Amino acid sequence: MYDPTVARLTYRALLGRRRALILGALPLLLIVISVVVRALTGADDQTASNVLGGFALATMVPIVGVIAGTGAIGPEIDDGSVVYLLSKPLKRPTIILTKLIVAIAVTMVFSAVPTLVAGLILNGNGQQIAVAYTVAALVASIAYSALFLLLGTVSRHAVVFGLVYALVWEALFGSLVPGARTLSIQQWSLAVAHRVAEGDLVTSDVGLTTATVLLVAVTVLATWYAGQKLRSLTLAGEE
Amino acid sequence: MTVERPTGTPVTTAGDQTRIHNIGYRSYDGPRLGRAYARRSLYSQSLRGAFGLGRSTRSKVLPMLLFAVMCLVAAILVAVTVTTKAKDLPVEYTRYAIIMQGLISLYVASQAPQSVSRDLRFKMVPLYFSRPIETADYVRAKYAALASALFILTAAPLLVLYVGALLAKLDFADQTKGFAEGLVSVALLSLLFAGIGLVIAAVTPRRGFGIAAVIAVLVISYGAVSTLEAIADAQNNTAAIPWIGLFSPVTLIDGVQTAFLGATSSAPGAVGPDTGQGAVYVLVVLGLIAAAYGLLLRRYKKVGL
Numbered sequence: 001m002y003d004p005t006v007a008r009l010t011y012r013a014l015l016g017r018r019r020a021l022i023l024g025a026l027p028l029l030l031i032v033i034s035v036v037v038r039a040l041t042g043a044d045d046q047t048a049s050n051v052l053g054g055f056a057l058a059t060m061v062p063i064v065g066v067i068a069g070t071g072a073i074g075p076e077i078d079d080g081s082v083v084y085l086l087s088k089p090l091k092r093p094t095i096i097l098t099k100l101i102v103a104i105a106v107t108m109v110f111s112a113v114p115t116l117v118a119g120l121i122l123n124g125n126g127q128q129i130a131v132a133y134t135v136a137a138l139v140a141s142i143a144y145s146a147l148f149l150l151l152g153t154v155s156r157h158a159v160v161f162g163l164v165y166a167l168v169w170e171a172l173f174g175s176l177v178p179g180a181r182t183l184s185i186q187q188w189s190l191a192v193a194h195r196v197a198e199g200d201l202v203t204s205d206v207g208l209t210t211a212t213v214l215l216v217a218v219t220v221l222a223t224w225y226a227g228q229k230l231r232s233l234t235l236a237g238e239e
Numbered sequence: 240m241t242v243e244r245p246t247g248t249p250v251t252t253a254g255d256q257t258r259i260h261n262i263g264y265r266s267y268d269g270p271r272l273g274r275a276y277a278r279r280s281l282y283s284q285s286l287r288g289a290f291g292l293g294r295s296t297r298s299k300v301l302p303m304l305l306f307a308v309m310c311l312v313a314a315i316l317v318a319v320t321v322t323t324k325a326k327d328l329p330v331e332y333t334r335y336a337i338i339m340q341g342l343i344s345l346y347v348a349s350q351a352p353q354s355v356s357r358d359l360r361f362k363m364v365p366l367y368f369s370r371p372i373e374t375a376d377y378v379r380a381k382y383a384a385l386a387s388a389l390f391i392l393t394a395a396p397l398l399v400l401y402v403g404a405l406l407a408k409l410d411f412a413d414q415t416k417g418f419a420e421g422l423v424s425v426a427l428l429s430l431l432f433a434g435i436g437l438v439i440a441a442v443t444p445r446r447g448f449g450i451a452a453v454i455a456v457l458v459i460s461y462g463a464v465s466t467l468e469a470i471a472d473a474q475n476n477t478a479a480i481p482w483i484g485l486f487s488p489v490t491l492i493d494g495v496q497t498a499f500l501g502a503t504s505s506a507p508g509a510v511g512p513d514t515g516q517g518a519v520y521v522l523v524v525l526g527l528i529a530a531a532y533g534l535l536l537r538r539y540k541k542v543g544l
Contacts, residue, residue, distance in 0.1 A: 033467065159448075159451050
């Protein structure tokens with residue numbers, strides 16, 4: 001279910017040339033901000049939680065997820081070179097699963113690792129905050145990658161839809177309509193983080209059981225459906 | 240490829256001595272419309288394209304939806320004002336674009352790449368420059384088109400608010416002043432956002448990547464700046480807030496209008512720049528717009544070949 005060649009090609013597509021620089025700019029910014037904040041305010045658990053929750057988990061993880069998730073398959077479908085991949089004797093679900101693994105790995109490296117580093121800089125893992133948010137970022141990486149990979153196979157405008165979900169649904173509606181938070185990967189991953197963290201700095205609107213079930217369901221369903229979509233992929237002409 | 244026709248008898252009449260080959264095409268002798276016309280056409284096509292007009296139905300969905308939501312929210316605000324018989328609109332004219340910045344960013348991110356990335360990807364740019372237009376014409380037309388589209392997107396809801404306010408018989412002079420200030424502010428915002436969007440989109444031929452890069456720059460910079468501002472506010476370090484605001488496009492516009500256009504700042508604690516700092520804000524905004532234009536010119540000098 002894992003093909004090294006497909007993985008290598010996907011890595012190259014995601015991180016080749018200047019793309020790694022752009023992906024790397026976001027984590028770098030997070031770390032710079034953490035250093036600045038630490039220098040300005042000193043170690044403070046509430047501040048650390050605000051930075052990690054408000055910036056790392058709410059903004060950085062979804063955007064890295066969109067870039068990695070849709071970038072793993074979207075450009076290939078877009079320029080039609082996916083037919084060369086599909087004409088190889090590989091199962092389509094294998095292709096999807098390989099690309100998913102690569103996307104997850106890239107999202108984790110570029111979002112969870114910097115979250116941990118930023119957390120350590122901010123308050124030296126006081127109250128387990130750094131670890132809690134890292135776990136949340138890891139969990140969210142998996143779900144975001146699966147979801148955005150599916151979007152990449154479904155639509156040519158996957159990046160836009162992915163961003164609409166991440167920015168409009170999770171950020172805007174999530175802050176206005178409480179019900180929208182139940183259907184938000186960010187909140188599900190926060191529920192997992194809540195379990196890890198000591199104290200009540202990390203909170204979520206969703207219970208742990210619900211969150212876990214939904215996370216697993218979304219990941220599995222999205223991956224399965226992406227495989228199905230790829231089996232019956234038709235290459236549309238450029239609009 | 241021209242195929243030379245075998246000529247039985249070589250043409251030897253005196254007038255045709257210089258003609259090597261003639262397969263009978265007629266040359267165009269109608270009016271030549273020239274550079275200004277080509278630039279105008281490129282502008283109007285790009286402007287229409289920014290709202291999906293003249294393109295497929297699928298590409299109309301997002302810009303039209305964003306436009307509708309922008310106006311709809313304004314209409315709801317007007318309806319609230321009318322039914323509650325309020326003395327003033329619930330939202331200032333200058334504040335509206337700041338509240339709706341997410342949608343505006345999405346619009347820039349989706350339309351800037353569609354305006355320039357596909358020309359790069361299908362190697363259309365040299366074809367443009369085989370017409371009478373020059374690099375500067377292409378850049379100016381594209382920049383003006385996206386800025387105009389953004390202006391339409393951001394000024395239309397202000398117009399809705401203004402007309403609604405007048406119908407609700409709010410104070411005419413007061414509302415007109417607010418409306419005019421709002422228009423100046425969204426004009427600046429349109430130029431700034433269009434410049435940033437186009438510079439990023441012109442670097443990559445991949446549309447999807449362009450979208451993500453534009454949104455990352457707009458949203459991440461705002462996220463970072465507002466996080467830092469909130470922390471500075473919590474530390475009672477309010478003097479630092481206006482300086483932090485210089486680092487993201489939205490807060491730049493917010494600062495300019497707070498200093499000069501009678502807006503209340505949306506920064507935490509409503510701490511806006513004073514007049515001196517406001518001048519720095521204006522300089523940075525104008526500098527960014529000029530830099531965007533310069534970078535685009537440089538970029539197209541290269542890809543136009």
